[in-house]
Amino acid sequence: MKKVLHSLIFRTFFIFFSVLINGQEERKVNAKIESRIMEDQINLKAVVTNNSAIYEELDYLLVSIKKGGSGNLSNNQQKGKFSINPGEVKVLSEISVNLEKKDALKAFLYIKDEETQKLVAKDSLELNTDLFKKKVSRVEEDAVFELRGLTIDETKSKVGKDFYDLFYIQYSQLPDKSNSAITISELPVRGTSGQINIEIDDKIVYSFITNPNEDYLKEQLSHSLRYIKEFNAKKNLIKNEFIY
Secondary structure, X not given: OHHHHXXXXXXXXXXXXXHHHHHHHHOOEEEEEEEEEEOOEEEEEEEEEEOOOOOEEEEEEEEEEEEOOOOOEEEEXXXXXXXXXXXXXXXXXXXXXXXXXXXXXXXXXXXXXXOOOOEEEEEEEEEOHHHHHOOEOHHHHHHOHHHOOOEEEEOOOHHHHHHHHHHHHHHOOOOOOOOOOEEEEEEEOOOOOEEEEXXXXXXXXXXXXXXXXXXXXXXXXXXXXXXXXHHHHHHHHHHHHHEO
8 A cells, every 4th residue: 555655646746747847848938040041142030939828028139240251241130129929939030141152150149038138048050160260350249249248047946046146146237248148057967966057159167066055156156257257358368369
């Protein structure tokens, strides 16, 4: 009888846990850059999907940066406010760019909460990006200037969310912010702990093991901001050496 009762409790807990996790995963807004190449032109389409059961009011920013074979850079950006119903898929904007074989292209799509201005979804697209590494232009910096200060929350636990909230409050008050969006992500590790990663340009700047202690989180916040500052300083130094 005890075995049957334990089995029933376990199954009930498993079903409840699965529903809870799936419900959390469905409460997401997804961003996608769809591309289609036709002859010497590429069409970029910004698409957003509301997988939640909540009506959302959001902002979007779509940026494309092209580097021609001669080294010249050009950019195009579109932005605006929009609303989206639960379960709706919406095309926000389209950009058409002339693209030859020796051209390189970068495109970024960012979705922000209209009220809090927190980044809730992002996507990017790159073609022939090795050409961007040869020279850097201030045109590129100007095109992505509006990405300054954006953060995205990819934490999974309450501790991770608590850290993200601390980080967002502190970082949003800094006068000097990164031109790139900062992602706070969380990975599971052995036991009940997780690993928080601070990422800029898909590079992990700093990471630490989670701990619910508030003083510990504040200490990690201080370390995170210091490493972000050092990363941006090195990044700007490298850029200044190649700006023409």
